[in-house]
Amino acid sequence: MTTHHPDLSTLMSYSAGSLPDAIATVVAAHLSVCSHCRQQVQEAEQVGISLLEELVPATMSDHAKDDILALLDETEQVPIISREEQYVPNDADIPAPFRPLLGYYLDELHWRYMAPGLKQFVLPASGSNLRLLKIAPGTCMPSHGHTGSELTMVLRGSYSDELGRFCAGDVADLDPDVQHQPVADTGEHCICLIATDAPLRFNGLVPRLLQPFFQL
Amino acid sequence: MDSENSHSDTPDKLKQSLVDLGRYRDKQTFAILYDFFAPRLKRHLMTKGAHGEMAEELVQETMLSVWRHCKSYDPRKSTASTWIFRIARNLWIDRLRKEKADLMTPLDNYPESHFEPAMAEFDSEKIKSALKSLPQQQAQLVYKVYYEGKSHREISEDMDMPLGSVKSGLRLAFNKLRSQAGELK
Numbered sequence: 001m002t003t004h005h006p007d008l009s010t011l012m013s014y015s016a017g018s019l020p021d022a023i024a025t026v027v028a029a030h031l032s033v034c035s036h037c038r039q040q041v042q043e044a045e046q047v048g049i050s051l052l053e054e055l056v057p058a059t060m061s062d063h064a065k066d067d068i069l070a071l072l073d074e075t076e077q078v079p080i081i082s083r084e085e086q087y088v089p090n091d092a093d094i095p096a097p098f099r100p101l102l103g104y105y106l107d108e109l110h111w112r113y114m115a116p117g118l119k120q121f122v123l124p125a126s127g128s129n130l131r132l133l134k135i136a137p138g139t140c141m142p143s144h145g146h147t148g149s150e151l152t153m154v155l156r157g158s159y160s161d162e163l164g165r166f167c168a169g170d171v172a173d174l175d176p177d178v179q180h181q182p183v184a185d186t187g188e189h190c191i192c193l194i195a196t197d198a199p200l201r202f203n204g205l206v207p208r209l210l211q212p213f214f215q216l
Numbered sequence: 217m218d219s220e221n222s223h224s225d226t227p228d229k230l231k232q233s234l235v236d237l238g239r240y241r242d243k244q245t246f247a248i249l250y251d252f253f254a255p256r257l258k259r260h261l262m263t264k265g266a267h268g269e270m271a272e273e274l275v276q277e278t279m280l281s282v283w284r285h286c287k288s289y290d291p292r293k294s295t296a297s298t299w300i301f302r303i304a305r306n307l308w309i310d311r312l313r314k315e316k317a318d319l320m321t322p323l324d325n326y327p328e329s330h331f332e333p334a335m336a337e338f339d340s341e342k343i344k345s346a347l348k349s350l351p352q353q354q355a356q357l358v359y360k361v362y363y364e365g366k367s368h369r370e371i372s373e374d375m376d377m378p379l380g381s382v383k384s385g386l387r388l389a390f391n392k393l394r395s396q397a398g399e400l401k
Contacts, residue, residue: 043394046338060255077285149369
């Protein structure tokens, strides 16, 4: 079972739909394997909905209701088909929320060389805010801090840093003032999914790619 | 009491209306739900940053989705409000992604199957009064997350607070709300 979870404040914002897209996606990946956090999210959602019931209603335009009533007859009622009902191979190791985009297997992705012992795969069109990182056994990342919100989930293998040991399913939800130096600590590659909050300034491609690891 | 027209808006009545809608596909029932939710959804979307016209478009899309998918509504899993606001949240996120021509669109951050069945409901009256008793700064944090849809980074800029304090303030607020509302129905 997982021992490191997203911060409660992250789960609250997730339930409200207020997280940056890339970070919300990592939360969704963690929720797909963590019933403890699913429960937290559900509680946070209920808090949010109670608050939304307090909203002062806005006025709809005069024709809005007639318009929609007129559409009902030609709108079929259909059940929602859950993704869970579709066929998924037993050994799929890409987290459920990513499968429509990435398929089922981490080993089939086009990993790109980044530095010795380090490969990455940047998710298309995530504004480079969402990437997978593959760290060779024993590779030690440079010590680094974080300039904004960053959420990391381990998908395979494990790493250790000043905060503890992070295994598959675990999430590191780091405060920006935390300095740490992760080391892939088993005989297998450690694969992590990392989301960052979009910085307001665009700093050029190379600094952005390295930003999670070097304070630039 | 029946002369009060707000009588049809209690959470239990709304839940029943949504279940009935799935069963009988009745336009009167749809109209009841529409009258209650459409103006609230519109306000909600506008607070999150949608301009009036877009907000109304999304309200219509949400309510049409309610009609289309109401057979899938399971009253044991969520209140009517939770189910309907969830649809609106997802449509809003889809819309934001489309405006950025974002290829992440096929990713579903909020799959229905994530949600656990049969969790006891909080008493929403207690949550509302608990919110009023929060220290002002914490209440403001909660407001920004749930009403304005702001990210932690945006809140930290708006309120000129370190990101770490935004997060710890939200944690404190949530634990207070939860413990005060924790007297489950």
